[in-house]
Amino acid sequence: MIEVRNLTKRFGAATAVEDLSFVVRPGVVTGFLGPNGAGKSTTMRMIVGLDTPTSGEALINGQPYRTLADPIRTVGCLLDASWTHANRSARSHLKMIAAAGGLPDSRVDEVLSLVGLTEVAGRKVGGYSLGMRQRLGLATAMLGDPEVLLFDEPVNGLDPEGILWIRRFMHARAAEGRTVLVSSHLLSEMAQTAQDLVVIGRGVLRAQTSVEEFLSAARSSVLLRTPHVDEFTAAAREEGINATFDPEEGVFLIEGLPAHRVGDLAASLGITVHELHEKRASLEEAFMALTDQDVEYHGQETTR
Template structure:
C-alpha cells in the first residue's frame, strides 16, 4: 500500500506539490493522472526518496522508503527507461542490480523471460529501442519480486502489441495482490488498464475514485436518435425544452435527457426509431472537464496545447 500524507514540495517560490494526500491499495492498478507539470513525477520521486518533501510524508507498506531494509524487495520502480549504462548488456545490468540486493542470477533470467528480453539479454542496452528499454526497466522493477510497483509512462515507445502486453501484465500483477501505481498520459489506455484513479492538477488532489465513477460523472446527458421522421421528432423534443442538433450522418443529438424519455416521446407520437443510444462520456472527457483550468499552456482556441488523439501528451 502507498500512502501520501499532506505531501508538499517547494522549489524556491514554486510549489510543485501542495498538501497532497491519497492512497493506492493492494490488488488494484491505480492510474496517476494530471496535466503536464501537475507534479506527478515529483510525487513519485518523493515516494522513492529521490526528492525530499518540504513537508508531509509518504509511506510504502507503512514505512518511509529510507526505512526499508531491502528496498528492491518491497518496492520496484520504473521512472526513466534510459538510465542504464549503454555499454552494459541487459543481463549484466540486472545481475549487477541483483548482486547489490542479494538476489540470485536465477531471478535475473526469470524476469528477462517475463518481459520478453531473453533473446536479446546479451546485447548492449545502448542499442535498445525505447520500447526495449522500457521492458528492461520493468524487469529491473520486478527483480526483487516486490509487492509495490511504480511505473512512470511505462508504455512510451511500445508498439500496439507491447501496449497490450503491459496492460495485461500490470493487471496480472494487481491480481496477485500487489499495489500498482502507474502514471500515463495515454488516457484511452488508462481507461482500459486502471480500476482506480488519482487525478492531480497544479500539485493538488482533484479526485480519487474508481475509473467508472469518474467517467460516469462526465456523462454528457446526450441521446443519439435516428428516425425517418427527423423533422417531426426534432419539433417534439424542442417542444419539451431539450436542445437538439444534427449529427454528420443525419441523426439527431438530443441534449439534457435520457433514452427512456426520447423513446416514450416517440412511442406516444407513433414515430419509428432506427437507433436510440445514450451518449456516454470518456475518460478523456472527464479528465478535460476536471483539469481544464490546471494545464500549464493553453492554445489560442482555449484548449490544452498538450492534447493528442489518444489523450494528453507529455
C-alpha cells in the same frame, strides 16, 4: 498499499505538489493522471525517497521508503527507462542490481524470461529499442518480486504490440494482489488499463475514484436518429428537453435525459426510431473537462 498524506513539495518559489493526499490500494491498477507539469513525477519520486517532501509524508505499507527493511523486495519502480549504462548488457545490469540487493543471480534469469528479453540479454543496452528498454526497466522493477510497483509513463513511444504487452503485464501483477500505480498521458490506454484513478492538476488533487465512477460523473448525452425530425423537435420543445439536431449527421443529441426516457417519448409520439443510444464521455473528454484550468500552455485552435 501506498498512502500519500498532505504531501507538499516546493522548489524555491515554485510549488510542484501542494497538500496532496490519496491512497493506492492493492489488487487493481491505479492510473495517475494530470497535465504536463501537474506534479506526477515529483510525487512518484517522493514516494520512493528520491525527492524529500517540504511537508507531509508518503508511506509504503505504512512506512516511509527510507525506513523499509528490505526496499528491493518491497517496492519496484520504473521512473526512467533511459538511465541504464549503454555499454552494459541487460544481464550484467540486472546482476549488478541483484548483487546490491542481496538477490541470487537466478532471479536475473527469471525476470529476463518474465519480460521476454532472454534471447537478447547479452546485447549492450545502447543497441536496444525504446520498447526493449522499457521491458528492461520492468525487469529491474521486478527483481525483488515486490508487493508495490510504480511505473512512470511506461508506454511512451511504444508500438501497439508493446503497449498491449505492458497492459497485460500490469493487469497480471495487480491480479496477483500487488499495488500498481502507473502514470500515462495516453488516456485511451488508461481507459483500458486502470480500474482506479488519481487525477491531479497543478500539484493539487482533482479526483480519486474508479474509472467507472469518473466516467459516470462526466457529461453524457443520448443520440437519437429518426426520420420524424419536426415531430420530435416540437415534442422536445414542449417537454422542455434540451435536444439539438445535427443536420449533417441527421441525429439529435439530447442532454439531461437517459436513453429510456427518450425512447418512451418517441414511442408516445408514434415515430420511427432508427438509432438510440447513450453517448458517454470518453476518459479523454472527462479528463479535459476536469483539468482544463490546469493546463499551462494552450495551443491556438485552427480551422480549415
